[in-house]
Amino acid sequence: MKTRGKTFKYGDNIDTDVIIPARHLNSIDPAELASHCMEDIDKDFVSKVRKGDVIVGGSNFGCGSSREHAPIAIKASGVACVVASSFARIFYRNAINIGLPILECPEAVAAASSGDELEIDLSAGTIRNVTKGADFKAQPYPEFMRSIMDAGGLIEYTRSRLASKGAAAKTAR
Amino acid sequence: MGMTMSQKILAAHAGLASVEAGQLIEARLDLVLGNDITAPVAIREFGRIGVEAVFDRKKIALVPDHFTPNKDIKSAEQCKMMRDFAHRMDIENYFEIGEMGIEHALIPERGLVLPGELVIGADSHTCTYGAAGAFSTGVGSTDMAAAMASGTAWFKVPAAIRVTLEGEMRGWTSGKDLILHLIGLIGVDGALYRSLEFAGPGVATLSMDERFTIANMAIEAGAKNGIFPVDEKTRAWAASVSSRPYTAVEPDADAVYERELRIDLSALTPTVAFPHLPSNTKSIGAAEKLRVDQVVIGSCTNGRIEDLRVAASILRGRRVAKGMRCIVFPATQEIYLAALREGLVEDLVKAGAVVSTPTCGPCLGGHMGILAKGERAIATTNRNFVGRMGHTESEVYLASPAVAAASALAGRLADPEEIMKAPGHGAFTKASTAAGTAAGTATAEREKA
Numbered sequence: 225m226k227t228r229g230k231t232f233k234y235g236d237n238i239d240t241d242v243i244i245p246a247r248h249l250n251s252i253d254p255a256e257l258a259s260h261c262m263e264d265i266d267k268d269f270v271s272k273v274r275k276g277d278v279i280v281g282g283s284n285f286g287c288g289s290s291r292e293h294a295p296i297a298i299k300a301s302g303v304a305c306v307v308a309s310s311f312a313r314i315f316y317r318n319a320i321n322i323g324l325p326i327l328e329c330p331e332a333v334a335a336a337s338s339g340d341e342l343e344i345d346l347s348a349g350t351i352r353n354v355t356k357g358a359d360f361k362a363q364p365y366p367e368f369m370r371s372i373m374d375a376g377g378l379i380e381y382t383r384s385r386l387a388s389k390g391a392a393a394k395t396a397r
Numbered sequence: 398m399g400m401t402m403s404q405k406i407l408a409a410h411a412g413l414a415s416v417e418a419g420q421l422i423e424a425r426l427d428l429v430l431g432n433d434i435t436a437p438v439a440i441r442e443f444g445r446i447g448v449e450a451v452f453d454r455k456k457i458a459l460v461p462d463h464f465t466p467n468k469d470i471k472s473a474e475q476c477k478m479m480r481d482f483a484h485r486m487d488i489e490n491y492f493e494i495g496e497m498g499i500e501h502a503l504i505p506e507r508g509l510v511l512p513g514e515l516v517i518g519a520d521s522h523t524c525t526y527g528a529a530g531a532f533s534t535g536v537g538s539t540d541m542a543a544a545m546a547s548g549t550a551w552f553k554v555p556a557a558i559r560v561t562l563e564g565e566m567r568g569w570t571s572g573k574d575l576i577l578h579l580i581g582l583i584g585v586d587g588a589l590y591r592s593l594e595f596a597g598p599g600v601a602t603l604s605m606d607e608r609f610t611i612a613n614m615a616i617e618a619g620a621k622n623g624i625f626p627v628d629e630k631t632r633a634w635a636a637s638v639s640s641r642p643y644t645a646v647e648p649d650a651d652a653v654y655e656r657e658l659r660i661d662l663s664a665l666t667p668t669v670a671f672p673h674l675p676s677n678t679k680s681i682g683a684a685e686k687l688r689v690d691q692v693v694i695g696s697c698t699n700g701r702i703e704d705l706r707v708a709a710s711i712l713r714g715r716r717v718a719k720g721m722r723c724i725v726f727p728a729t730q731e732i733y734l735a736a737l738r739e740g741l742v743e744d745l746v747k748a749g750a751v752v753s754t755p756t757c758g759p760c761l762g763g764h765m766g767i768l769a770k771g772e773r774a775i776a777t778t779n780r781n782f783v784g785r786m787g788h789t790e791s792e793v794y795l796a797s798p799a800v801a802a803a804s805a806l807a808g809r810l811a812d813p814e815e816i817m818k819a820p821g822h823g824a825f826t827k828a829s830t831a832a833g834t835a836a837g838t839a840t841a842e843r844e845k846a
Contacts, residue, residue: 237586
């Protein structure tokens with residue numbers, strides 16, 4: 225799957241409080257959450273972001289609270305992928321679980337500037353900075369995480385696993 | 398190859414003889430936790446899995462603590478969604494207002510986590526229970542949903558950093574100062590994806606409340622979990638909260654640690670984390686004595702009885718500075734009651750503090766103490782990110798209950814040692830506040846006399 229869009233670049237330690245401030249956590253509606261995405265660090269993000277755009281962050285992206293509202297808000301805002309030097313572990317899990325594509329690639333992060341056009345091939349894990357004319361390869365996903373992503377997320381993965389366990393139990397009887 | 402404590406707990410719950418760092422496993426869970434912010438998303442996702450019941454109605458805990466007592470209509474709707482789900486699924490451990498508390502103080506108090514157990518919670522501070530020698534870690538709502546259906550979760554087995562503690566803390570220095578110091582030392586991603594395993598002779602000098610504070614903030618160094626060895630204090634605590642059997646775990650003698658740190662507890666001083674990262678720490682002596690508008694004492698980090706005893710011992714018989722807002726949050730109803738019995742609530746209120754019902758409210762900028770533009774707070778909470786407690790141009794300084802209480806009196810960031818030595822102030826010691834309920838009461842009575 226290939227996507228192409230503009231870069232929104234931020235620094236290190238982008239925490240989930242700035243991705244979606246707690247004052248908006250009285251909602252679980254993805255569209256409403258998206259309407260406040262990044263507002264405490266970049267007021268213009270919501271008005272400027274277009275479907276297919278890319279958030280590029282430094283190290284420890286998504287640190288802090290476990291709120292899944294953060295990747296939900298990013299995904300619902302139309303962002304096709306988050307590229308970071310490294311991710312905080314709960315954010316990483318959440319993104320995989322809900323099907324928000326994320327890639328770890330410090331080199332691509334170092335090269336990218338806000339506004340750069342990025343072309344990303346998610347299955348190959350490649351990032352092309354079209355503006356700068358440079359290509360990068362992200363860390364590959366472990367097999368197990370690929371299987372969650374291929375299923376469409378953890379819910380779909382769990383549903384099919386529990387269904388096959390249930391079927392096996394019935395056969396055994 | 399030897400395993401760490403965390404690895405042994407994970408292996409046991411995955412039905413494996415051994416695991417190693419980096420391995421992906423599926424493990425059986427002893428408890429799955431959620432709150433009024435994260436559970437609604439989990440409940441929505443649970444509905445998509447297509448199972449009719451949760452895996453075990455006794456192994457799920459739902460705690461409405463973040464925006465409760467309901468702060469607005471939308472929060473009330475979220476709590477209602479959670480309450481309805483709890484009733485529909487017959488969840489045993491749903492805690493309504495009146496029996497609730499901040500989840501990470503409440504779950505151990507109710508004996509819902511014991512040594513050697515494996516817990517996930519849709520809240521990043523779920524790592525708190527490592528104090529009890531359990532493996533516990535924060536996850537998101539979708540993980541919680543899948544776990545409520547299957548009773549299992551996937552884990553990447555973490556490598557570990559061993560933090561060996563030596564000596565004993567002095568003066569007003571406490572567990573909060575130790576964890577702030579450690580985060581300052583290794584950074585907010587210094588333990589990313591790793592376990593922080595505490596060890597060494599200094600562990601025995603830490604109270605259970607201090608261990609909960611320390612494990613609570615492991616996430617602030619990026620850690621997957623923070624964990625303490627199980628000793629006499631842990632066993633006494635476990636016996637006081639539950640009669641369930643448990644299997645305590647010790648690290649193997651040849652366990653592999655990726656990194657080793659040593660901390661001399663006697664060299665620690667009261668420590669403050671300046672905005673906007675918990676790692677931005679300074680010793681109180683080196684910290685600028687900035688004017689402060691609000692002091693918050695409480696939260697899942699520092700809302701336990703010892704914390705309130707320390708705060709009350711400093712505020713007792715004095716008044717908070719004119720113009721200062723000092724808000725105290727006992728973390729659970731039981732702690733609130735203990736504070737009432739010991740006379741701490743009276744001490745705090747007489748000093749000009751307000752005492753709130755248990756809630757996460759102000760810690761995450763929810764309600765009950767939001768900051769205006771340009772305002773500054775000293776808080777015993779766990780995060781000082783941009784806008785964490787209110788306006789994006791407000792500031793949060795993280796500190797211990799002793800530093801927070803001293804600052805409430807001074808109206809500025811203050812060293813408890815300096816405040817308590819000032820003329821007219823009696824000689825208090827941390828020891829007189831931490832020796833248990835009886836001692837706490839005795840102190841209270843002595844001060845009143």
